[in-house]
Amino acid sequence: QSALTQPASVSGSPGQSITISCTGTSSDVGGYNYVSWYQQHPGKAPKLMIYDVSNRPSGVSNRFSGSKSGNTASLTISGLQAEDEADYYCSSYTSSSTPYVFGTGTKVTVL
Amino acid sequence: QVQLVQSGAEVKKPGASVKVSCKASGYTFTSYGISWVRQAPGQGLEWMGWISAYNGNTNYAQKLQGRVTMTTDTSTSTAYMELRSLRSDDTAVYYCARYYYDSSGFIEYYFDYWGQGTLVTVSS
Numbered sequence: 001q002s003a004l005t006q007p008a009s010v011s012g013s014p015g016q017s018i019t020i021s022c023t024g025t026s027s028d029v030g031g032y033n034y035v036s037w038y039q040q041h042p043g044k045a046p047k048l049m050i051y052d053v054s055n056r057p058s059g060v061s062n063r064f065s066g067s068k069s070g071n072t073a074s075l076t077i078s079g080l081q082a083e084d085e086a087d088y089y090c091s092s093y094t095s096s097s098t099p100y101v102f103g104t105g106t107k108v109t110v111l
Numbered sequence: 112q113v114q115l116v117q118s119g120a121e122v123k124k125p126g127a128s129v130k131v132s133c134k135a136s137g138y139t140f141t142s143y144g145i146s147w148v149r150q151a152p153g154q155g156l157e158w159m160g161w162i163s164a165y166n167g168n169t170n171y172a173q174k175l176q177g178r179v180t181m182t183t184d185t186s187t188s189t190a191y192m193e194l195r196s197l198r199s200d201d202t203a204v205y206y207c208a209r210y211y212y213d214s215s216g217f218i219e220y221y222f223d224y225w226g227q228g229t230l231v232t233v234s235s
Contacts (some may be wrong), residue, residue, distance in 0.1 A: 032220075036220070038222075045226065048223050089155065097173045098158070098172045100161070100220065102155060102157065
């Protein structure tokens, strides 16, 4: 099972919106609504930001939103803030022999 | 509050085994499962496998089959991950993370709480 494909880096200015893509196949992203997104600051454990494609856990800012179209999921961060600078990983359930997979990760830089 | 507290850093020689623990508190241990995720230095997240604390059912990443064993001790609300025949490319931070798995077999495929991570260094 190969990792889901994400852009290596995305950047934006404070207040802007950015979108991170996560491309898989019909065996993972496209086949199930089990896409989640995690934020990871350097030296810290990942933090759940979005689950089941578009749901936000309690306490996560509504500036974070998720969506999916076909085999590609997306995470949008609106009103970009300095604290959003981090690595972001998507993940999905898969129907393969390895039933869970993470994306390659995207480094978000706030200019 | 939900907490997952992992054991401390380990240094192992190639070919040895390591066993990392993850002690849970603040929730009903057997209503959830524990997954293990690792991250090599400067690299991304890699899913290793998971175990239901309700019935002990496990599922491991294919690349680790035969080298990894995940267990739980419900009397102490602790999960364990043992990795054998260690190689240099097993050097990583190992995380435990919680996912919902109830007695009916219903599973939520996301990880809402994570441990602080355990650095395992494999070096001769």
